Amino acid sequence: xxxxxxxxxxxxxxxxxxxxxxxxxxGTLRIIFxxxxxKYKAPLIGFxxxxxxxxxxxxxxxxxxxxxxxxxxxxxxxxxxxxxxxIEQRIAFGIILCRxxxxxxxxxxxxIFNRNNYGATLLEATGSVERIEIxxxxxxxxxxxxxxxxITEFDPDVFFVVEDVRVKQRGIFPKTRSxxxxxxxGK
Numbered sequence: 039x040x041x042x043x044x045x046x047x048x049x050x051x052x053x054x055x056x057x058x059x060x061x062x063x064x065g066t067l068r069i070i071f072x073x074x075x076x077k078y079k080a081p082l083i084g085f086x087x088x089x090x091x092x093x094x095x096x097x098x099x100x101x102x103x104x105x106x107x108x109x110x111x112x113x114x115x116x117x118x119x120x121x122x123x124x125i126e127q128r129i130a131f132g133i134i135l136c137r138x139x140x141x142x143x144x145x146x147x148x149x150i151f152n153r154n155n156y157g158a159t160l161l162e163a164t165g166s167v168e169r170i171e172i173x174x175x176x177x178x179x180x181x182x183x184x185x186x187x188x189i190t191e192f193d194p195d196v197f198f199v200v201e202d203v204r205v206k207q208r209g210i211f212p213k214t215r216s217x218x219x220x221x222x223x224g225k
Contacts, residue, residue: 050101051110057094058111061087062118063125074132075204130180133203137174139163140193144171147192151175154188176203 042049064087071080102108140147144160151158151173161172177185182200189196 047101050098051106053094054098054102054107054110055114055117057090057098058114059118059121061090061095062115063122064090066119066122066126070126070131130178130182132179133176134179134182135174135176135201135203136182136185136189136198137172137201138189138196138198139165139170139172140196141168141170142193144173147173147189150188150192151185154184156181156185 064083068080068083068087071083102111138144138147144162148158148160156175156177158173158175161174163170163172175185186198189198
């Protein structure tokens with residue numbers, strides 16, 4: 039299958055490096071999907087991850103016998119982790135809970151969220167020094183930049199934390215547009 043490597047042996051480290059980047063990037067995404075309970079996406083990605091390993095990497099390693107091939111393997115692994123994280127950040131998959139602590143009137147922030155089509159819950163609390171208000175909102179992770187902008191415009195000294203959420207159900211959530219609705223005439 040890789041007989042061309044007998045003619046062009048200098049391609050071996052490059053193929054090892056690129057194969058590991060793809061393999062490890064897929065592995066990173068698979069782990070993320072497993073942790074989020076995505077029972078259909080994780081196995082599909084796992085299939086391609088292992089397919090690359092078995093077909094490409096194992097064939098190539100039968101020919102690898104020098105230090106450059108070993109360094110390519112290690113470098114591809116490291117680069118694959120980096121690329122996998124970049125991909126994960128780009129797709130921003132998942133649901134998060136943003137909990138905002140402010141000394142200002144939290145009702146105003148809830149109203150701002152509502153005007154921007156985000157649901158929010160207001161709680162009154164006592165902090166270590168004074169009374170505070172806690173606002174919680176559950177959003178898609180890709181919406182966090184918008185939420186952060188709204189929060190910091192409301193209160194530049196705000197303190198907030200973000201937590202992963204595995205499941206959301208029954209709340210006020212913005213309607214998501216389907217991919218097909220973008221191409222439908224009149225929508």
